Amino acid sequence: MVVAQEPQLVQRWASVHKKIKMKNTVITNLSNSEKLAKKLSKKLSIPYFQTKLNNFPDGEIYLQFTKSVKNKHLIICQTFQPNPNQSLQQIIFAAKNAKELGVKKITLVAPYLGFMRQDKRFHAGENISANIMAELLSKYTDKLITIDPHLHRIRKMNWVFKNKAVALTSNPVIADYIQKNFKNEVIIGPDWESYQWAQRIAKRISVMSTVLRKVRLSSRKVESKMVNPIEIKNKNVIIVDDIISTGHTIMEAAKKAKKLKAKSITAICIHGLFVEGAIKKMKAKGVKQIICTNTIEKPQSKIDITSLLAEELKK
């Protein structure tokens, strides 16, 4: 009898503990993640407050918290798009301000973590943006939670982040979305790095997948070759990648799928940057649907990652 009650007691204690932990927590957003911050505030039942952001007449940043953060656990929501440089600056100013105002702990929720692709000195004299960003965030915040960061040459978050940095994956929610909305589909990763999304998502829902090998000819031109050929003819092809920026990587993969007589072509990504008219260009190349998660809020954000973040924040 007593033994049967134990798991229930443990569960109850865990839930009380979470509530106590959350009691002292407040959430705000900077310029990019208002919707997400408000959703998290609701899901976690924690107070939301607005951070006023403005520019002085000469263009310098003006920032003001509208509630006290003294002795609080402050969650700052700020994804790195649009305006990645400004996004980073706002985080540093907000975090430093919070520290001076006596905050207890700062957790940064940055669902799209910018600067990760410039992870080496590709040409002499270049800066390594990923290192600089990580050093700044490690100095001014206590914990980082992000989604599918671009881990390429930097393979683990703790290679560059000194504090706790949690990288969640949106694979389960993307897999669910595909399962609910597609039939007769195959998944293609447009380059070898994309296996971590394309192949893993395909495995979760038991559909065929392959990745392409991308040969980058210039910053805007890439060419693709299929590594392990799979049947594409008459299939609904879903190209899955972490980031769509200019859309060139997707367009190359779409070209391949079209050549192999795909029935339809859809592009799904985690982080939809969609710069330089990417949506229009991809559609013109035969990509019927373009879908992304809401790590960056876009009209194409049909896949919600809020629950993933909420679960992590409750821990």
Ligand code: R5P
């Ligand atoms: C690169 O390594 C990433 O995984 C994406 O494939 C890339 O950032 C997409 O960029 P674009 O849309 O400009 O081709």
